[in-house]
Amino acid sequence: MFTGIVEAVGQVRSTVASGIGRHLVLDIGQLAERPELGGSVSINGVCLTVVELKWPEAAFDVVAETVARSNLGELGPGGRVNLELSLRVSDRIEGHFVLGHVDTTCRIGRVQDEPPGRRLFFEPSDLEYLRYVVPKGSVALDGISLTVADRSDRGFSVAIIPETLRRTTLVDKGVGAVVNLETDVLVKAVVQRLEGSAGDRDGRLIETLRRSGFEVG
Structure with missing residues (x-):
């Protein structure tokens, strides 16, 4: 992990x-x-x-x-x-839990300068995984823990600070570059648990995520 x-x-x-x-x-x-x-x-x-x-x-x-x-x-x-x-039991967790099991790849569709950083817009090759991408939630892109700024039905964006650009390969990435996506395992667990239940699954999912601190809808 x-x-x-x-x-x-x-x-x-x-x-x-x-x-x-x-x-x-x-x-x-x-x-x-x-x-x-x-x-x-x-x-x-x-x-x-x-x-x-x-x-x-x-x-x-x-x-x-x-x-x-x-x-x-x-x-x-x-x-x-x-x-x-890999994480040790005694280590501080400063990002989020990342398993190292990539879900799919994403193509960078657009790069927008937002001084002093930039915003990157990602288009997953398999849109099925967008159901696990939640605004203000976490994703791992090429192994980097990042916060989702916004999401649409075709992709999502993240804001990158200068320190992240300096310390990672994102500084090399432009439009058309392909990165690995791993969605948050905790969001996956919530979604899959609710989808396995009867009733208004979407409504319960939104309410559960809101109680967990995510901004949804």
């Missing part, structure tokens, strides 16, 4: 096809702490296991399902990725 607070930006050394998907080698030397062999690292929001470690490089195997569902298959040598080590 992760929090969506990016610890460092790594660089792709190599990526090759393998029998299970792809074999990815990264320079992760910017991390303040070394992961253990067999440990978990969030790579652009995807939870991957360290299969080889020759500091400052680490290797990861990416299965075909993850390649198809995420942007990891688009990476090439020199590409930059967001890194976060």
